[in-house]
Amino acid sequence: MKRSSRITIHPEALQHNLKRAKQVAPNSKTLAVIKADAYGHGSVATAGILHQIADGFAVSCLPEAIELREAKISKPITVLQGHQSVDDLRIAARHNLRLTVHDDRQLSLLDQYSHNTSDNTNNGFDLNIKIDTGMHRLGFQPERTAELYQKLSHHPLVNADSLMLMTHLSCADELDKENTKQQLDCFTDATKNISPPTAIAKSIANSAGILGWEDSHAEWIRPGIMLYGSSPFANNHRDEHSLKAAMTLQAPIIAVHDLKQGDSIGYGASWQCPHDMSVAVIACGYADGYPRHARTGTPVWINGDEAQLLGRVSMDMIVIDIDKREKGTIQVGDLAELWGENLSVDIVAQHAETIAYELLCNAGIACEKSAYF
Numbered sequence: 001m002k003r004s005s006r007i008t009i010h011p012e013a014l015q016h017n018l019k020r021a022k023q024v025a026p027n028s029k030t031l032a033v034i035k036a037d038a039y040g041h042g043s044v045a046t047a048g049i050l051h052q053i054a055d056g057f058a059v060s061c062l063p064e065a066i067e068l069r070e071a072k073i074s075k076p077i078t079v080l081q082g083h084q085s086v087d088d089l090r091i092a093a094r095h096n097l098r099l100t101v102h103d104d105r106q107l108s109l110l111d112q113y114s115h116n117t118s119d120n121t122n123n124g125f126d127l128n129i130k131i132d133t134g135m136h137r138l139g140f141q142p143e144r145t146a147e148l149y150q151k152l153s154h155h156p157l158v159n160a161d162s163l164m165l166m167t168h169l170s171c172a173d174e175l176d177k178e179n180t181k182q183q184l185d186c187f188t189d190a191t192k193n194i195s196p197p198t199a200i201a202k203s204i205a206n207s208a209g210i211l212g213w214e215d216s217h218a219e220w221i222r223p224g225i226m227l228y229g230s231s232p233f234a235n236n237h238r239d240e241h242s243l244k245a246a247m248t249l250q251a252p253i254i255a256v257h258d259l260k261q262g263d264s265i266g267y268g269a270s271w272q273c274p275h276d277m278s279v280a281v282i283a284c285g286y287a288d289g290y291p292r293h294a295r296t297g298t299p300v301w302i303n304g305d306e307a308q309l310l311g312r313v314s315m316d317m318i319v320i321d322i323d324k325r326e327k328g329t330i331q332v333g334d335l336a337e338l339w340g341e342n343l344s345v346d347i348v349a350q351h352a353e354t355i356a357y358e359l360l361c362n363a364g365i366a367c368e369k370s371a372y373f
C-alpha cells in the first residue's frame, strides 16, 4: 500500500538475533521461522539476509515455500502445515520441500501419490512427524510415535534418514506454568520406544522454548519472534534477551497545534485536555498496522524522546502529547518512530493488549518496506 508511513528492516539485527539463538542453544541446528512474510519483514529478503547463518527455514504453507524457491532460496525449507492434497506432494517434490505430517489423512495422500505417480522423487520426501503433546492443534497422539516412525522409515517414498520428530509448546512463554514440563515429559515418553532413540532428530523449541527452557532445545530449534527482536515473554522485552529490533515503523508529523483545557481529541471525544497543551498529529493509524486498541499513554518516539498517544487511534492518524517539548522542536515533516530501534514493539504491544507478533505482521502487510540499510 502507498502510504506516508514506512518500514525499515535492519539486516544486521536479524543476523545478530539468529546468532543469539545459536549462542543460547549451541548444540542445536536452527530452522529460522519466516512464515507470514517473515512476521512482516519480507520473507525473501529475510531468507537472503539469514542464508549464511540458518541451517534451514520454516514456513507455514506451500505457497510461502514456493515463493522462496522461486526467489532462488536454496536452503532446506520446512512446510510446518505439510501437504493437503496429492498435488501438494507433487509441488513439494518439484521444489524439494520438507513436509510435516500431522494426521492420517496426510499419510493416505502419500500412499495415493505413490500409486499415481511416475515421478522419481530421488531419495523420497524429507518429513517431520508432528506429535501432539498438549497444544491440541496439529499432531498425532503421542502413543503412536513408534508405530509412525516404523511405518514411515520403511515407506518407499520417504527418505528415512530425514525423519524428524516434532512437537510444539503451548505455554513456553509462561515460565511458572506446569504445561511445558508436562509436554516435555510426554515427548520424551513418546520417543523412547524408538530404537535407538538417537535414530531420529527432534525439534521442540520456539523462541520461548529457546530462551526459557533449556530442556527443549533438542537437535533443531525453531526461532521465530526472537529473530525479529521481540521477546516472547509478556513481562519483559528485547533488552533482557540481548535482541535487536529488526523493524522500524516511522511516519511523519503532519500538524502541530495548541489545544485548550477541556478540548477533546479524536473519535468518541474519549480524551479531554486537562490543561492548555500542544499536540502533534502523526500520519499513521490502524490502516498502517498501528494497533487501534493502543491506549492513551502508549509511547511514541519523536526527536530523541518518548511522547504519549492521546485519545483513539484513527485509520490514518494518531495524536500525541508534545506539551513538555520546547516550542518549535517538533515540526511538521519530522519523522516519528511508532516502534523500532528506539522504542520496543513489545512495549507498544503491551499498551494495546496484544502481542508484538500481531503488530509486526499487520505493519508488514500495510506498509512499504524502505531500502534496507
Ligand SMILES: *Cc1c(COP(=O)(O)O)cnc(C)c1O
Binding pocket: 033, 035, 080, 168, 205, 206, 207, 208, 222, 223, 224, 225, 226, 232
Ligand atoms: C510459528 C512457529 C514457531 C516460531 O514461534 P515463535 O514463538 O515465533 O518463536 C515455531 N514452531 C512452529 C510449529 C510454529 O508454528
